[in-house]
Amino acid sequence: MEIALYIIGAIGLILAWLALDLHLGRKKHLKESKRLKFPKRQSEIFLYADGNLLYKDLYHDMRHATSHIHSLFYMVRDDHASKEFLSILKDKADQGLEVRLLLDYFGSFDVKKETIKELEQHGIEVEVYHKPAFPFFFFSINQRNHRKITVIDGKIGYVGGFNIGKEYLGQDPEFGVWRDYHLKLEGEGVQDLQAQFIQNWEQAGDFPPGEWGEMYYPELVKGPITHKLVPTNGGHLTDTFLKLIQKAEKSIIICTPYFIPSEPLHEELLSALARGVKVTVLVPAKADHPLVMDAAFPYFKTVISAGAEVYRFYLGFYHAKVMVIDDHTCDIGTANFDKRSLFLNNEINCLIFDKEFVHKTVQEIHKDIHNSEKLTLEFIENRSLMAKGREQLSKILAPLM
Known part of the structure; x- marks a missing residue:
């Protein structure tokens, strides 16, 4: 009995330390963080919801780069899809272009040291973001650079939810069809993607702020959106x-792949439902991480009870990060509707104010809903005792999901 009490006490102390580390680490980070703010811009914007089409255009634009390629990805896998991506970077560096690759430490853990060394031998500059560090070690291993940004010649920019790996092409049998949303920008907005990449690059390498001239910020024309x-x-x-x-x-x-809103967001959704706004939530039917789906069920129950419709995509995995407001505004980017994106990760989203573009986005979403099943309160109530137990555990761990 005495030993059990010691064990319980030790676990309690460890949990308290982890919570304190997370709280103080985030507080210090927010105090020191320098967030960039951008104005409204005008660009041509192209929407991708299929990884094969995205990679085709991204790789084409990379191969035709003439000045530089700046690429930041949260996750780069060690498979044939990543090998093609890295091969293009090596070819362009061999041609004399400036190539910079920025990776998140945990997200791109698959990238071997030997691979990084080989990239550097070709003249590619590689930096790794968010390496574990003291004094707030637990916070540092949870905070991630979740952005996906590629800038080519300062004139073409890509941003959105796709990483680099075979699952994003629908080639991983565990996930099947992969649905995600990504943007290509040509026009004024590219300078802001460039500025965000450069800020993260200097932070990752602990470089002093540099002079980034016309090569990186060429004159850009306004687009229609x-x-x-x-x-x-x-x-x-x-x-x-x-x-x-x-x-x-x-x-x-x-x-969103993960529906774990903060309390203010949860309450605001309920308020929207109360004033007659139709709320539709689209999530995957399968989870790619333990407990994340379980953590969403308490929120599913309350919003469905208030009149929302929740659909679960069953054809494969659903990784989209999109919000559409009426017929005039949509938000597409890297941030999930969860507490990790809200309180821990570095993210970047694109607010688009264009009815025609919003209409195209909604058409894609309707395709996803067609391949989804509607979640009901009956299904939620009739889940197994084990599933409901996981839900209770997930409530404790929700801030890290």
Whole structure:
């Protein structure tokens, strides 16, 4: 009995230390964080919801680069898809172009040291972001650079939810069809993607702020679509989402792999439902991480009870990060509708204010809903005791999901 009490006490102390580490680490980070703010811009914007089409255009643009390639990915796998990506970077560096690759430490853990050394031998500059560090070790291993940004010649920019790996092409049998949303920008907005990449690059390498001239910021023409890039660094994302939800008069569509909102967002969704706004939530039927789906069920239950419709994509895995407000605004980017994106990760989203583009996005979402099943309160109530037990455990771990 005495030994059991010692064990319980030790576990309690460890949990208390982890919670304190996370709290103080985030507090220090927010105090020191320098968040970039961008104005509304005008660009041509192309939407991708299929990884094969995205890679085709991304790799084509990379192969035709003439000046430089700056690429930041949260996750780069060790498979044939990543080998093609890295091969293009090596070829362009061999041609004399400036090539920089920025990887998240945990997200791109598959990239071997030998691979990085080989890239550097070709003249590619490689930096790794968010390496574990003291004094707030637990916070440092949880905070991740979740952005996916590629800038080519300062004139073409890519941003969105796709990483680099075979699953994003639908070639992993564990996940099957992979649905995600990504953007290609040509026009004024590219300078903001460049600025965000450069800030992260200097932070990762602990470089002093440099002079980045015309090569990186060429003159850009205005495009037809009004938009605004919104980076967040483990804070401010709740405010962005709240403002979008509060503007809704008719409908809100939320597409996300993880539906674990903060309390203010949860309450704002319930308020929107109460004033007659139609709320639709689209999530995957299968989970790619333990407990994340279980953590969503308490929120599913309350929003469905208030009149929302929740659909679960069953054709494969659903990784989209999209919010659509009425028929005039949509948000597409790297941030999930979960507490990790809200309170820990570095993210970047693109707010798009264009009815035609919003219409195209909604058409893609309707394809996803067609391959989804509607979640019911009956299903939620009739889950197994084990599933409901996982739900209770997930409530404790929700801040890290």
